[in-house]
Amino acid sequence: MSNPKPFVLRWGIISTGRIAGDFVEDILLDPKTRDVVDVIHKVVAVGSRTAGKAQEFIDAKAGGDKNIKAYENYADVYADPDVDAVYIATPHTFHYEEALAAIEARKHVLIEKPSTATSAELRHLLQIAEQKKVFVMEAMWTRFLPLTQEVLKVIDEEDLGRPITLHADLSGDFHIDKLSLEHRILNPRLGGGALLDLGPYVMVWAIICIFEHSSNHNSRPTSISGLMLKSPLTGVDTNTSFTLNFPDAQAILTASINVNSISSFGCNVRYERGTVNISSPLYCPKEFTVKHHDKTGRTIRHVTRFGDYVGGGWHFQADEVARCIRDGKKESEIWSHQKMILVMEVFDEVRRQGGYVFPPGVEKVVSV
Numbered sequence: 001m002s003n004p005k006p007f008v009l010r011w012g013i014i015s016t017g018r019i020a021g022d023f024v025e026d027i028l029l030d031p032k033t034r035d036v037v038d039v040i041h042k043v044v045a046v047g048s049r050t051a052g053k054a055q056e057f058i059d060a061k062a063g064g065d066k067n068i069k070a071y072e073n074y075a076d077v078y079a080d081p082d083v084d085a086v087y088i089a090t091p092h093t094f095h096y097e098e099a100l101a102a103i104e105a106r107k108h109v110l111i112e113k114p115s116t117a118t119s120a121e122l123r124h125l126l127q128i129a130e131q132k133k134v135f136v137m138e139a140m141w142t143r144f145l146p147l148t149q150e151v152l153k154v155i156d157e158e159d160l161g162r163p164i165t166l167h168a169d170l171s172g173d174f175h176i177d178k179l180s181l182e183h184r185i186l187n188p189r190l191g192g193g194a195l196l197d198l199g200p201y202v203m204v205w206a207i208i209c210i211f212e213h214s215s216n217h218n219s220r221p222t223s224i225s226g227l228m229l230k231s232p233l234t235g236v237d238t239n240t241s242f243t244l245n246f247p248d249a250q251a252i253l254t255a256s257i258n259v260n261s262i263s264s265f266g267c268n269v270r271y272e273r274g275t276v277n278i279s280s281p282l283y284c285p286k287e288f289t290v291k292h293h294d295k296t297g298r299t300i301r302h303v304t305r306f307g308d309y310v311g312g313g314w315h316f317q318a319d320e321v322a323r324c325i326r327d328g329k330k331e332s333e334i335w336s337h338q339k340m341i342l343v344m345e346v347f348d349e350v351r352r353q354g355g356y357v358f359p360p361g362v363e364k365v366v367s368v
């Protein structure tokens, strides 16, 4: 029997920065290169605030495809009847207002990480999305990588027991002394700093390895404690650490994220009967090792697995979006609204304890 025709998802792209380009290049790859035959992606429109940039972007990232419309604002993308879903790739503090405009226009939405600047903004977006009956997901690409699926499978098959501790570390050297103070990593008006930029990637592993573990029964952490070191340049956090407890699973997460160092340690999860080490960088690890120990703590077996694929890795999340929309879902079961909200609530609390207050006007929703 021949395969049914693949479902085609028609994307509008909001903004023309770095990650928008990476995403478009990935979704335009032939899905067969990743063994996908049920969905396919088309880019039909690109919007930019800046005259000429959308067309330049189409030329550079989509081979100048004449069928893609270049708009010199974002609103025309939301109004375009040919667009099914929009991908929002502006700096963090504009995710809320752009996603809201898209949802109001009844477009499905994939929003770059972090979903919004605060949990209040996210809750409001999700309320409106429910009313408008559209799909919303944070672009948590790491959750959809083949290696991540493999980690979950191995944890399950290898009978490691319940998780006890998870240590996650992610750093990037943004050369902040040389950056413009307007750069999104340094500018507090753009939600700059380590927590909102890199924090999503330690949280995804906490969610995979602890929150989703059967021993946790979907329970949220009951205690959050955070520390921040701030840049004297603009006051955003350059180094942040936080700890979460998951009392149901009897597990603790400790995380460290930094924007001024190139060395990252990855993630170590200690289970009752072994450990899992996920390589750095945590947003796109290429290998992991599972070790089993005996009652004395001696390693009795270890397995290392590697993951590779064609493309940058941003297309797997797009496949999830297409399948969910095809099936009439309003959220992904894999990266659900509950998980997105949990992440934003942790960030709110770590920012509160770290004394990171956004400049006036940045937070668009005060409480929901």
Ligand SMILES: NC(=O)C1=CN([C@@H]2O[C@H](COP(=O)(O)OP(=O)(O)OC[C@H]3O[C@@H](n4cnc5c(N)ncnc54)[C@H](OP(=O)(O)O)[C@@H]3O)[C@@H](O)[C@H]2O)C=CC1
Binding pocket: 014, 015, 016, 017, 018, 019, 020, 047, 048, 049, 050, 053, 089, 090, 091, 092, 094, 112, 113, 114, 139, 141, 184, 190, 196, 197, 283
């Ligand atoms: N998933 C991943 O791997 C990654 C995700 N990200 C996330 O994507 C988002 C964008 O990051 P990145 O692509 O690196 O950012 P860039 O600065 O490269 O691009 C952001 C784009 O947003 C648009 N924009 C709208 N308003 C503003 C504003 N006030 N200031 C600056 N730009 C604005 C601009 O496009 P235009 O002028 O065309 O409108 C700009 O090019 C962030 O939220 C970040 O967390 C970033 C990197 C990797």
Ligand SMILES: O=C1OC[C@@H](O)[C@H](O)[C@H]1O
Binding pocket: 172, 197, 198, 283
């Ligand atoms: O999402 C991201 O992943 C890679 C980092 O370099 C980048 O700053 C961040 O936004």
